[in-house]
Amino acid sequence: MADILVYVDHVDGAVRKPTLELLTLARRLGEPVAVALGTGAADTAATLAEHGAVKVLTADAADFADYLVVPKVDALQAAYEAVSPAAVLVPSSAEGKEIAARLAVRIGSGIITDAVDLEAGDEGPVATQSAFAASYTTKSRVSKGTPVITVKPNSAPVEPAPAAGAVEALAVSFSEKAHGTKVVARTPRESTGRPELTEAAIVVSGGRGVNGAENFGIIEALADSLGAAVGASRAAVDAGWYPHSNQVGQTGKSVSPQLYIASGISGAIQHRAGMQTSKTIVAINKDAEAPIFDLVDYGVVGDLFDVVPQLTAEITSRKG
């Protein structure tokens, strides 16, 4: 069976969920060979093996953290040359897409980004994508070279599929261009203790109607009652009420959770682009004419300052 190269997104050896989803998709196409780079790379092997990686190629060097993107491209290219895979899959993070794109140029391959599903096809993997703010669904394939495809979080279930996961050191020689952009300082994002926005099963978002940073506490309380991530509309972020890292929409994160709760969000195209593929959508808004109500499975026309705390209390007491 053909090898499928899977680029591993991990934090100090802890594999992030989208990579495990990639392994599920990779198994549809062939045998997953994982590539893990940087500090803790070898620690990823056990988890990757449990989810289907037949081999885990690892490389660690200070260069991966000290310089932007290119050292990782060099390493992925080394893995590509060592394995000669039938396809290369990379998680659709901002960095993942850049790594994948530069690899694609180097190896003379087409690239597909932000796939939401992958199937084996007669002419190579067929990728499903959402287009035009998720109002269209397209099916595409790479028609030149080895397909390089980046896949969005929540595109496939995480499935246990024990495999050998044999660890092999990957020899990487860095290119002349690897040291072009220096990372002179890095400030880790403070953990909120909540799930990652793009990975969460439930997302609770607040918008213009929340009317102030100080009021986001009621959105967070609802999120915490459900074990959810917190999102914000562009209006709320632009007003400085919530961090940009939590923005859901065209220029923020695109999410596809099981349940999306929009509070005080009108549902402009900019926001819909980032959430309308959610499985179940619920909205609370004062304005009965808000476009968000066109998308919902259940909507409450009312003041979020009444409805949200009552909902949180009810959830807490039911879970009690």
Next chain:
Amino acid sequence: MSLRIVVCVKYVPDATGDRKFADDLTVDRDDVDGLLSELDEYAVEQALQIAEEADDAEVTVLTVGPEDAKDALRKALSMGADKAVHVEDDDLHGTDVMGTSLVLAKAIEKTGYDVVIAGMASTDGTMGVLPAILAERLGVPQVTLLSEVAIEDGVVKGRRDGDTASEQLEASLPAVVSVTDQSGEARYPSFKGIMAAKKKPVESLDLSDLDIEAEEVGLEGSWTTVDSAAERPARTKGTIVTDEGEGGKQLAEFLASQKFI
């Protein structure tokens, strides 16, 4: 010596319009008004700010696109860019990101540059990979997805806010930069700017000017193929209730019925 800034911009169908695909599965450009991609306005803005900080600088806006794409260039010129380059050729219809990046790279080299500035993504294709590909093609540092950027003494510095960390980056010029929508509100063209833009030079180039063969671009030259595009079925409208004091409880009941609680 003058700091040469090239800003890559894209002419896109208005995201608030009813966007769709044409019969050949390329983006339909006829039925929806086009404009300068909103995310590229941030790139023009940062280019203008960098030019204002520099002793001597020249801002060139560059686009690859059909005749109408001149509108995007005019908008950038009216914001304050000095001149424009328009790569236009019938053979470019349907070009994917690999072909577009090839054309841009050749046009950038022909124009001459110290720094290339782009937006974080287009609002139609939304891939967000073009700046990285340009850096690869041009063989210069990639300093991308910046929320803050400055150029001093031939060095570009900026802040990149990622998923897990915020990074301070530095690279020597020449370099490719991209900026996010967090980099600072774009200015509106003034009346004076709009009038001045009419007299600013727009250079037109075609593929032969860039030594690119028709086979390297266009739908046929694409390295990816779209096999189908289907409109997403409209969501079936759900239950809407008006809060009369029990709205939160009713919503909880719905969530429980869907097994979320």
